[in-house]
Amino acid sequence: xxQLVESGGGxxxxxxxxxxxxxxxxxxxxxxxxxxxxxxxxxxxxxxxGIYSDGSDTYYADSxxxxxxxxxxxxxxxxxxxxNSLKPEDTALYYCAKVRVGARWLYEYDYWGQGTQxxxxx
Numbered sequence: 370x371x372q373l374v375e376s377g378g379g380x381x382x383x384x385x386x387x388x389x390x391x392x393x394x395x396x397x398x399x400x401x402x403x404x405x406x407x408x409x410x411x412x413x414x415x416x417x418x419g420i421y422s423d424g425s426d427t428y429y430a431d432s433x434x435x436x437x438x439x440x441x442x443x444x445x446x447x448x449x450x451x452x453n454s455l456k457p458e459d460t461a462l463y464y465c466a467k468v469r470v471g472a473r474w475l476y477e478y479d480y481w482g483q484g485t486q487x488x489x490x491x
Contacts, residue, residue: 371395371480373465378485381455389485391448391465399423399443402468404475405450407461407487415461418450419468419475428475433459455489463487 377389389405404419418429418439427439438451448465462484469479 371467373467373480373482375463375465375482375485378463378487380488380490382491383456383489385455385489386451386453387455387487389450389452389463389465389487391450391482393446393448393465393467396467398441398446401470402472402475403441403448404466404468404478405439405448405463406466406476406478406481407459407463408484409458409461412461414464416476417463420448452487455487457489459487460489461487 372394374392381387400422402421405417406414407417408414417433418437420427420439420441424441436454440449464481464484466478466481468475469477
């Protein structure tokens with residue numbers, strides 16, 4: 370079965386950095402686009418970033434563009450999100466998500482993990 374396990378969250382100061390990882394199993398990771406999404410307290414799920422199956426193209430929400438970098442290692446079945454210049458408004462539960470087959474948009478997920486908490490505070 371599909372499993373997505375996020376790690377790397379924690380407490381960071383404003384301006385700091387964190388690197389999230391997502392270990393994928395139960396499907397052919399290299400064949401699927403993947404995304405990161407987040408949910409802040411009291412808010413809905415927000416798409417953050419997506420990457421094509423071969424890593425050739427990456428996309429970002431305006432709120433994180435220039436600060437976050439998505440990448441993947443298909444040999445290790447792992448997705449990453451490097452987060453720099455963190456802001457308090459980046460505080461959220463971050464999810465790794467598998468984009469469904471035939472999706473037109475990178476926020477069309479069919480599986481996601483349990484999430485990893487990121488808190489940005491001084």
